Amino acid sequence: xxxxxxxxxxxxxxxxxxxxxxxxxxxxxxxxxxxxxxxxxxxxxxxxxxxxxxxxxxxxxxxxxxxxxxxxxxxxxxxxxxxxxxxxxxxxxxxxxxxxxxxxxxxxxxxxxxxxxxxxxxxxxxxxxxxxx
Numbered sequence: 466x467x468x469x470x471x472x473x474x475x476x477x478x479x480x481x482x483x484x485x486x487x488x489x490x491x492x493x494x495x496x497x498x499x500x501x502x503x504x505x506x507x508x509x510x511x512x513x514x515x516x517x518x519x520x521x522x523x524x525x526x527x528x529x530x531x532x533x534x535x536x537x538x539x540x541x542x543x544x545x546x547x548x549x550x551x552x553x554x555x556x557x558x559x560x561x562x563x564x565x566x567x568x569x570x571x572x573x574x575x576x577x578x579x580x581x582x583x584x585x586x587x588x589x590x591x592x593x594x595x596x597x598x
Contacts, residue, residue, distance in 0.1 A: 467508055476500055477513050481520055 469477070472493045479489035490500040503509040542554040 469509065469512055473503060473509060473512075476503065477509075477516060480513065481516055 472495055476489050476493035476495065479492040480486070484492065486500055486504075487497050490497040493500070504513075539554050539558055542550055543558075545551060545554075
């Protein structure tokens, strides 16, 4: 993979910052058409996607850390002595708990559906093999 030009680096940084293509092109001091041409280039696109992935992975790691801190904060608020805050905290915890249960349930259901599809496909193939003999 070739090294990117400085203006390409600027364009990628602008895109990673969430700027739209017009603003990213302006920041890199290029035309929007040039940016679209670069986005069609495999090397440029690969670098951009690789950096997007790094930003995403960093963000996920940060969210994990912050989620722990948020949970600890909510736990402290449950016993803060202010009934209104304690009630709102309890509601928040229950809401997130239900959402987590929904996500777990959906994931388990999807795994069961895949297993059933697999078993059905295999039983149909087995049945065809026995009837064609």
